[in-house]
Amino acid sequence: MVASIQAASLWGVNGQRVVVEVHIGNGLPAFNIVGQPDGTCREARDRVRAAILSSGCTWPQTRITVNLAPAEIRKVGASLDLPIAVGILVASGDVPADRVEGRGFLGELGLDGSVRRFPGVIPLVDAVDAPEVVVPSGCIHEAKLVRSGPIHCASHLTEIVEALRGLAPWPNPPLVGAAVTRLAIPDLVDVRGQAMARTAIEVAAAGGHHLLLSGPPGAGKTMLAKRLPALLPSLTREQAIEVVRIHSAAALPVGDCLPTTAPFRAPHHLASAVALLGGGSAWLRPGELSCAQHGVLFLDELGEFAPSVLDALRQPLEEGVVRVERARGSAVYPARFLLVAATNPCPCGWLGTPPGEGGVCQCSPASRLRYARRLSGPLLDRFDLRVRVHRPDPSEVLSGVPGAPTSSVVPRVAAARVAALARGVACNALIPDCDLDLLVPLDAAGRAVLERHLRRGTLTARGVARLRRVARTIADLEGADVEGPVPVDAVHLAVEFRRPVLDGEMAA
Amino acid sequence: MSIWLPGDPWWAERFDGHPQQPAALFVRGNLDLLERPRVAIVGTRSATQPGREMARVLGHELSDAGVAVVSGLAFGIDAHAHAGALASSDPSPIGVVGSGLDVVYPKQNAELWARVGADGLLVSEYLPGTRPSTHTFPARNRIIAALAQIVVVVESTDHGGSLLTADEAHRWNRQVMAVPGNPLHPSCAGSNRLLRERLGERPVQVCLETADVLALLMLDRAVDPTFRDARPSPSPIGQAVLAALGWDTLSTGQIVGLAGHSPAEVAGALDQLEIDGWVEQRNGLWAQLAFVRSGRGRRR
Numbered sequence: 001m002v003a004s005i006q007a008a009s010l011w012g013v014n015g016q017r018v019v020v021e022v023h024i025g026n027g028l029p030a031f032n033i034v035g036q037p038d039g040t041c042r043e044a045r046d047r048v049r050a051a052i053l054s055s056g057c058t059w060p061q062t063r064i065t066v067n068l069a070p071a072e073i074r075k076v077g078a079s080l081d082l083p084i085a086v087g088i089l090v091a092s093g094d095v096p097a098d099r100v101e102g103r104g105f106l107g108e109l110g111l112d113g114s115v116r117r118f119p120g121v122i123p124l125v126d127a128v129d130a131p132e133v134v135v136p137s138g139c140i141h142e143a144k145l146v147r148s149g150p151i152h153c154a155s156h157l158t159e160i161v162e163a164l165r166g167l168a169p170w171p172n173p174p175l176v177g178a179a180v181t182r183l184a185i186p187d188l189v190d191v192r193g194q195a196m197a198r199t200a201i202e203v204a205a206a207g208g209h210h211l212l213l214s215g216p217p218g219a220g221k222t223m224l225a226k227r228l229p230a231l232l233p234s235l236t237r238e239q240a241i242e243v244v245r246i247h248s249a250a251a252l253p254v255g256d257c258l259p260t261t262a263p264f265r266a267p268h269h270l271a272s273a274v275a276l277l278g279g280g281s282a283w284l285r286p287g288e289l290s291c292a293q294h295g296v297l298f299l300d301e302l303g304e305f306a307p308s309v310l311d312a313l314r315q316p317l318e319e320g321v322v323r324v325e326r327a328r329g330s331a332v333y334p335a336r337f338l339l340v341a342a343t344n345p346c347p348c349g350w351l352g353t354p355p356g357e358g359g360v361c362q363c364s365p366a367s368r369l370r371y372a373r374r375l376s377g378p379l380l381d382r383f384d385l386r387v388r389v390h391r392p393d394p395s396e397v398l399s400g401v402p403g404a405p406t407s408s409v410v411p412r413v414a415a416a417r418v419a420a421l422a423r424g425v426a427c428n429a430l431i432p433d434c435d436l437d438l439l440v441p442l443d444a445a446g447r448a449v450l451e452r453h454l455r456r457g458t459l460t461a462r463g464v465a466r467l468r469r470v471a472r473t474i475a476d477l478e479g480a481d482v483e484g485p486v487p488v489d490a491v492h493l494a495v496e497f498r499r500p501v502l503d504g505e506m507a508a
Numbered sequence: 509m510s511i512w513l514p515g516d517p518w519w520a521e522r523f524d525g526h527p528q529q530p531a532a533l534f535v536r537g538n539l540d541l542l543e544r545p546r547v548a549i550v551g552t553r554s555a556t557q558p559g560r561e562m563a564r565v566l567g568h569e570l571s572d573a574g575v576a577v578v579s580g581l582a583f584g585i586d587a588h589a590h591a592g593a594l595a596s597s598d599p600s601p602i603g604v605v606g607s608g609l610d611v612v613y614p615k616q617n618a619e620l621w622a623r624v625g626a627d628g629l630l631v632s633e634y635l636p637g638t639r640p641s642t643h644t645f646p647a648r649n650r651i652i653a654a655l656a657q658i659v660v661v662v663e664s665t666d667h668g669g670s671l672l673t674a675d676e677a678h679r680w681n682r683q684v685m686a687v688p689g690n691p692l693h694p695s696c697a698g699s700n701r702l703l704r705e706r707l708g709e710r711p712v713q714v715c716l717e718t719a720d721v722l723a724l725l726m727l728d729r730a731v732d733p734t735f736r737d738a739r740p741s742p743s744p745i746g747q748a749v750l751a752a753l754g755w756d757t758l759s760t761g762q763i764v765g766l767a768g769h770s771p772a773e774v775a776g777a778l779d780q781l782e783i784d785g786w787v788e789q790r791n792g793l794w795a796q797l798a799f800v801r802s803g804r805g806r807r808r
Contacts, residue, residue, distance in 0.1 A: 196761035199771045214792055215759075345791055352757050352793040360694060365553055365583040369616060388759035388792035396765075449779065474772070489772035496760055496775035501792030 003090035006104035007083035008127035012331030015127025022087035027063030035068030050111040076283040082107035104128030119251035141256035205231035206416035207473030208427030215389035221342035263295035269304040292337035416476035445488035537629035548656035551585025559663035561798040567592025569718035601628035606648035607640035664698030685715040
């Protein structure tokens with residue numbers, strides 16, 4: 001007897017369709033899985049056998065061969081346990097073959113027959129080539145985020161067997177909306193003072209310009225960065241689906257409803273290049289860069305990341321995608337995010353802090369330079385906004401006067417994004433070089449400022465091009481004429497944001 | 509490059525008879541500088557902004573007065589004293605180094621090193637190719653003391669190398685001056701202690717301005733006290749920015765908070781102040797530049 005069951009396996013951020021074929025024929029009792037299963041997938045043999053026996057079905061004492069087609073791609077993970085079990089039940093005649101027609105199955109099995117959730121639900125459910133899908137009860141809400149067709153769920157293999165035999169209805173949960181969990185989103189109200197840093201995150205949110213914060217411990221670098229996602233435009237439905245797809249493929253928890261706020265990812269500085277970019281030997285897992293798609297990637301203690309890891313960021317920052325090439329295959333992950341980095345100005349962090357305000361820098365000039373040099377010039381060049389933050393003045397902290405709330409900034413950011421869309425780009429940071437003169441015209445005063453800096457060598461030609469996009473965003477935020485020349489004030493502020501903030505940093 | 513040995517006519521006046529005189533000196537640059545009055549300006553590598561400015565102003569004004577400025581080409585006070593001397597219309601830096609003349613250390617000062625070699629004089633007692641090490645710097649300090657008539661310590665930490673230079677100056681019978689600093693700042697602890705505790709029998713003189721040094725040299729080339737600041741006067745916002753900045757080193761955000769103007773206005777004012785020579789930025793922090801009493805400055 002032969003059975004074939006529709007399923008899917010993960011590759012990168014996408015699911016790929018897999019057909020599980022089961023053949024039960026004469027021969028000595030054996031159970032083999034072919035079709036490039038990885039370690040987890042091969043271990044399905046023991047889980048499936050125990051689960052079938054625990055569910056009160058009989059295990060065919062003959063030769064069982066499972067083929068995972070197509071044979072040339074690698075299958076990973078435990079999500080193929082359930083389709084293999086169902087295939088064996090169909091092939092052995094326990095379940096009628098016509099009952100699995102038009103149905104796909106996904107799920108991990110426990111030895112007691114329980115059906116468990118697995119990573120990558122969303123891309124896998126999306127990839128199954130059948131009108132109906134059966135998934136573990138634990139992932140029904142996630143599955144419904146991306147699939148509109150009928151979805152059944154079960155928490156035990158017996159429930160599936162009985163439903164397939166027509167003896168019981170599917171134990172689907174009642175159709176109630178998933179509970180919406182509102183996380184407390186940090187608000188700019190908590191930020192006191194810090195005029196430049198506030199302006200900088202507003203400009204970053206409006207124009208998609210990468211931001212570097214430098215300052216002593218306790219200056220509020222992390223606090224500022226965490227308030228950025230709320231300033232970004234809400235995710236559209238397509239963007240939200242893309243985000244949950246990537247998060248699901250990266251085995252991150254996905255809520256029961258589509259997110260509306262941009263994601264915020266803050267990998268630790270010991271992260272490897274593969275953790276950030278994606279890859280790995282099993283299923284080319286997407287990395288943190290992709291998980292921050294449409295959101296914010298926050299790299300705290302930038303100088304503590306391995307230099308090779310930081311340099312690997314350069315290409316994704318330029319292209320907006322990560323390309324992972326491996327001997328087994330390649331994958332392209334989306335990686336269009338806003339990079340926010342924080343660093344101390346020197347190894348001890350107190351450089352430039354006056355005595356009596358927390359600490360005095362004890363670093364030698366040589367160690368300061370070594371610290372600054374961990375960050376390569378080409379990477380620093382990608383930061384269009386560089387801000388030196390300081391510890392807030394005690395009177396500001398205790399004044400009780402709240403800062404301007406996020407809700408007062410969001411409309412300005414949204415208006416600037418609309419102005420950018422009218423120019424034909426998603427945000428001003430993406431204005432192509434060739435359109436700069438057309439979209440970011442300068443008046444005589446602005447041109448004079450830039451010429452002075454070019455002549456003194458404090459700006460390079462490439463730096464000027466990047467600076468002009470920032471100036472456009474600043475002008476848009478201030479409500480300047482969207483087609484007229486950029487006011488000189490905006491140019492001044494953009495120049496200020498481009499000044500080096502680290503010891504020994506070169507002009508750019 | 510030339511080599512001086514004991515017995516050279518010039519040698520006797522400076523080194524002869526001293527038990528620690530060098531075996532030989534390697535020199536490169538303008539040898540005439542040694543005929544001028546010579547003042548050493550030394551201090552800590554981790555200097556405060558007022559300290560750096562004091563070193564720069566002293567270097568510039570002494571050079572203008574025809575005095576050669578001797579220093580050690582290190583970070584901080586040394587570098588600023590020579591930067592000031594090089595900005596003068598009559599640059600006269602003498603750099604005494606703790607490595608071979610072809611081994612630039614610290615590497616970040618390579619440009620300064622080259623300009624001192626071009627416009628001034630570089631001196632070393634080490635063979636070309638010698639790398640600096642922990643003992644070459646104290647040894648270098650005694651050459652600095654020997655070459656100068658007066659040693660001015662601008663700022664020194666409690667255990668700073670410039671205190672060793674002051675000791676050497678005492679040993680070589682040179683006059684020592686020190687610039688008083690903030691008593692609470694660790695970068696000024698050593699130089700302040702010097703002022704209080706004197707060296708042996710000799711009091712350490714207070715140096716508050718270039719005229720104090722010139723008076724001790726008994727030079728009549730006094731700095732013109734009526735000289736006016738030639739820098740363009742700042743705009744009203746520029747004045748507010750300077751008032752907010754004072755002699756601290758502040759980030760732009762702090763200046764915005766103190767000056768009461770918008771970030772864009774402050775950015776524009778700082779840009780203009782920087783061009784006009786009122787402020788400079790280092791490590792992302794702004795600092796005010798002191799007024800050099802000299803009309804003969806040349807543009808850097």
